[in-house]
Amino acid sequence: MTSGDVLTQVRELARERLALTVEVRPESRLIEDLGLDSLRLQALAIEVENHYRIILEPEDEEAIKTVSDLVATIDRKLADK
């Protein structure tokens, strides 16, 4: 799976499961740009973990500010599996 695939899937997740209508760009910040509140951040974490069967640790999450950070973390976790 390439990063491009993961980005496409994250976009799909955001649209379908989080009902996001704003454009999801790699540089979009999860909170400030996508406007995700604590409830939808929880939902995003669970959806990502379920979809890829990975676990995001607190230290992974702290480094994730943008969509591309998230995609990079998913890539790394998938490579480590």
Added chain:
Amino acid sequence: MTAGEPRLENLGAALERAALDPAAGVRLLDRREHDTWMPWSEVLAGAQAVAARLEASGLEAGDRVGLIYPTGRELIEGFFGASLAGAVPACLPPPPRFGSLKSYGASTSAMLEAGDLRMVLAESRSRKRLAELLTPPQLGVRALEELPPATDRSSRQSGAATADEPALIQFSSGTALAPKPASLSHGSVLGQARLLNSFWPEAEGVRHVGCSWLPLYHDMGLIGCLMTALERPGELVLMPPEVFAARPAIWLRAISRFGATISPATNFAYAYCLEAVREEELEGVDLSGWRVALNGAEPISADVMRAFAERFGRFGFRRESLTPVYGLAEAALAVTFSDVGRPFVSRRFERSSLAPGRRVVEDPAGRELVSVGRPVPGFELAIRDRELTDLDQGGVGRIWTRGSTLMDGYLGRRKATRAVLRDGWLDTGDLGFIYRGELYVCGRAKDVIIVRGRNHSPVEIEQAVESVAGVRVGGAAAVGHFPEGSPREQVLLFVERMRGARSDGCENLAEECRQAVLAQTGLDVDHVEVLAPDALPRTSSGKLRRPEALRRYLAGDLGSP
């Protein structure tokens, strides 16, 4: 319980009794909807092992222990383990996902301090990070598996605790800035569980099963769900709150699949199901066995309940199952209950009559309020004015209650305790009235904004915009407002722009404020209104008058930018 059987004195004794019933326990449901059955006997064995380790690590009887875990086996065994060791457990919220760990660290440290917690137990995966984030308690932030192995000496066991000794600490009614550690005795916790269970007796061959996604750091989750299952003893299907947040349909599917009869939630949760559950996720779901759908902890919307009943009626849900209730952590949980099995009652009242000191008048075009019923057994209500004089039926004032399961007080806070507990009566801080024998809540006298069952202090929101350039220092006021027809409380933020700042950048300033609040508190403010400097009403000593700001805003009288 049969007549004449001795009352259980403490949580440990209740757990030992529950462990004798192999059909009773907790069924843990994970995010993939796999279930793990944990009978109370297994909880007891796990808790005994935890207790022995806690004792070997220097924890003394009466010490407070914080538990920071996601909903699961470790949390339940840790909670009862601390209790068996004679300690007083306090469930604390786990870190937010992707959220600000800095503000989480600050608010959780404030809880540790307020509750005088001596040790925090946490998952091994997050222990290290938590230890860095939190002001360390005396015995540290520890993972269970890192605690020293049990020594030979026999476990203290909480068998020694009497009914009037503290059983647990609940933080659910405080806010991030001012956590309030409500200390509840064994007698209050078990008494509250017993009175709740009395609302759904096992009759006509019905075996009650509970189902909950509510967090155990919230009173409705811990006392309303876990403790009732322990006291009965019975079965509780328990799923993590984040699973509900991601897929609320899993809650409804669990109720159907495990034949749950009782499942409580907040008004937000019923509204969220309407918005986020998809039809195809409910294939084969049958909600006809869900007899008691409690709705509490937040202002209740009749519109939301009607819409929920209508939509999920197609899946067998019965409208009369919706049961509006009222309670608070300081009372252990429930204060009033509407009649179980009766369709919920709502009435419309003239808007101007719903103010302190007024008498309510019914008005077909007025504001619709939902009855939260009558006092639960052992409880009484009083509506009082500012001078603490009792008002007659229909008079609007502060809701006070007296009952058998009130907290002992806020731990170590005599002044804060004296402010709410007087002569055995508790000031709930809510405004309401009694009409035709039933309680209606119409507002809040205290400065708290409730979103999704969590309390937020306006100050917490106001502080988040202090660093936004262009906002006048001290010129922000956050208020909660429940507009008619809205499924939930709205959060409004009024900000004064800095003196000399131009008024044409207001839209940007409003957006920056919204982002700052979201980043620091995880709350998405519904509306930011930018005002001219000095537009907010203040007292002569300069204190913000938030309710007055809201009143003027709604009347269109709050100065424009």
